Amino acid sequence: MVDSLFSPSWYRVADLVPRLRSHVEIHRHEYRDRIWYILQDHVSGRSQRFSPAVYKFIGLMDGTRTVQQLWDAVTEEAGDQAPAQDEVIRLLGQLHSADALITDATPIVVNYSGATSAKSAAQLSNDCGPRWQFVSRCLTQINF
Known part of the structure; x- marks a missing residue:
């Protein structure tokens, strides 16, 4: 191909x-x-x-x-x-x-530098897969 x-x-x-x-x-x-x-x-x-x-x-x-x-x-x-x-x-x-x-800058920072809410942290988790679910939970807990 x-x-x-x-x-x-x-x-x-x-x-x-x-x-x-x-x-x-x-x-x-x-x-x-x-x-x-x-x-x-x-x-x-x-x-x-x-x-x-x-x-x-x-x-x-x-x-x-x-x-x-x-x-x-x-x-x-x-x-x-x-x-x-x-x-x-x-x-x-x-x-x-x-x-x-x-x-x-790393690609994840470039793509999600505007993440400021739990919703965007959840979006980060969905877009990046299971590896980033931990990061998403941490961001949600600190209200990032």
């Missing part, structure tokens, strides 16, 4: 300004006549493999440009080989969950 180039969820991440944490390194590897890039986290010992097109995106994440600016630069340079917006969203989530990414 081919991803569509654009994503309806793009607005949630487009204004983030990401960069990799200092304990993360990227190494180039050739495997079965294909080039891959391995992101190695020296703190956790985990590693992840990325395609050259995704590496171009990661390589530009220096904390000075928004995700939209990064994606525009990569699509201009890589053309048809550029990652789709959904792929970039998955990448950011993957890097964030691996604690390899720093942004000016």
Whole structure:
């Protein structure tokens, strides 16, 4: 299945300004006549493999440009080989969950920065799933 180039969820991440944490390194590897890039986290010992097109995106994440600016630069340079917006969203989530990414704000803060009532805390729980039910209960108890 081919991803569509654009994503309806793009607005949630487009204004983030990401960069990799200092304990993360990227190494180039050739495997079965294909080039891959391995992101190695020296703190956790985990590693992840990325395609050259995704590496171009990661390589530009220096904390000075928004995700939209990064994606525009990569699509201009890589053309048809550029990652789709959904792929970039998955990448950011993957890097964030691996604690390899720093942004000016986490996506949950960006999406719910206006949460000021028990109703919006309940909405947070519904949108984010069971992991956030505890957070929702805490926010409700402190009248956030």
